[in-house]
Amino acid sequence: MDDANRQDPQDSQFPVAQVQPARTPGQAVGLVVSRLWIATLLCLIIALTLVWLQVRTGVPVIDVHFSQGHGLQPGDPVRFRGINVGQVSEIELRVSSNGPLDGVIVRIHLNSAAAALAREGSRFWIERPDISIGQVRGLDTLMGGRFVGVVPGPPDAEPCQLFYGLDVASAPVENIADGLEIVLEGKKRFGLQNGSPISYRGVIVGQILSVGLTNDAATVEARAFIQPNYRELIRENTRFWSNSGLDVKIGLGGIELDAETLATIAAGGVAFATPNKPGRRAATGYRFELLDSPRTEWINWQPRIAIGSATLPSGAATPRSLLGNRRQRGAMAVLGAGRQRGWLLPLSDGRLLGPANVLSGKDDKEYLLEVSGQEFSLPLKGLQSASALAICRLPTELDAEVENWPVAKVRMAQGPEEVIVTCGSDDMTMPISVERLSVSAVPDEPGWSVDPSLPLDDQWHGASVVAARDGQVIGILIRSNDRSRIVPLPAEMMDIGR
């Protein structure tokens, strides 16, 4: 049949197929190579992209050594600030020179966004449920799986691939670089343990990092961490005592129980107080004595120290004022005639800002101004005064010596706000919250009256007032008639400054 057809197809009874122009463009061109190859190329690109996304270079792989696995499994997440930043890819027993099987190695794949966690100083631990009187943590790991917690090291540390994990499940302290680490030395342990709270007036401001004997076993040494917000509270004359446990007093008046919090009963705790005249700031590693109970006067200390939001933004400069002494020419120094003492702020545009009664005096008398050991006769050039403040040209003799305050960091204030009053030194710096300021009602004394309960005396006359919000100078503190007020910079003086 087939052969017959081939020999004589014309005679066939079959119809001739219709011949039409091809519809699709690919067919129309008549190319043997179809346009579908473009799709093939596209698919190839997609496939390569998917593979590349998966095995992207730069996905950091790190090894963490632990002494215990605590039931960790491959696939368990690594969490930082409560979200997943990577996952455990494999866990194996460690074989080291100390002898085989003395720990586990956990290999972790971090997400590329969390690559910054793989640097020196990062600390890893295995989160597991921990229920004690002092605290309850890791409850989410009861039902779910374990996870690896991490706290990153300092931001400028070198990248690193090998870490030694922490054995304790309790989260290590964050921001350890910004906070203050000090050493407390006591005769006994006083029930302190890792994580014991450190409180100031009952507010927890830090924690104990570790407790151990000193090298000579003579005392117990506790490393304490104070959170960055509160590090200003620790001065070199600060006193520490233990407030662990219950203080039970039985007397004629009955039974008196004294305890800070439930946590301090269980986990021990340290309290401290700083004298009304705070000393210098304690540096990291400073050693303090830890006593078993406070002296009564310590409890009554109530220094005012700028902390937290009352402190300037970190790294912000504080103005360095110069102490100026005005006296009448020719008058005997001992008599103190016409004497006025106050702080003066040199500005970067070659001007000096201060209280009007320091920079000028009564018109009919001659005055001398003593600044930085040099004397100038008043009035100085370009003197202009407004509402108890004065501004004048900075004598050229002084210009080279002083640290100028940039004019760009001087602004006007709309109304009372959170401020810091400073004369340029630590012990002459005081935060004043907005609640302690009120717009003055005395017509002769414009400005914001400062709550008289604040320990400001005549030594503060002319101190710079810095806004806590942005670190800019907004006014000058003026003492008059034993009252303190803040005089915001007047508009006309701002124009002079520009």
Next chain:
Amino acid sequence: MKLKACHCCGQIHRVPLLGAQEVASCTRCGAGIDRLPGQSASRTAAAAAAAFVLFWPAILLPILEIEKFGHHHESSLLFGTIELVRQGDWFVGSVVLLFSVVFPLVKIVLLLELSLLGLLHRQHKARTYRVMEFVGKWSMMDVMLLAFMVMLVKLGSLVQFHFGPAVWAFVLCVAMSMLASICFDPHTIWDDNHG
């Protein structure tokens, strides 16, 4: 002139020699029955090559990321089935391996071979085609896709799971291999001027 049966209605036609821009269609049902040889082969080859390229990420990259009570698990198609076998589920494991990994791959490779390589002897081609037909019937990649959908609907609230990157490769691979088998015209195997 040659004789050709319409693959749709079976009507046998005499087909004149076709030009580059022409297509022969059935007088009874209108289906296309013949065009310049090579065209269909090229389309098939393109689609099959695309499917072949996508096949590997589809089975090797993680296709499902399951999170159940805090346990995170990630598995790819290939390692998932291997895991099944290792856990002792020999039957299920090998069935899944065979029908959703081996057969689809064989089908794609054979399509590629039939369309791309005109080098084979006709007899060999016929055998290859038969194998391809058989394997194609049992290649159940698309069924696998359906199974994922069912899982998504059924386990949605109980277990949290996300599709991995392989899903995109997988979907495209299924689409491309289907396109390849649609484009494939078995008549070209017997064309005299082709191979």
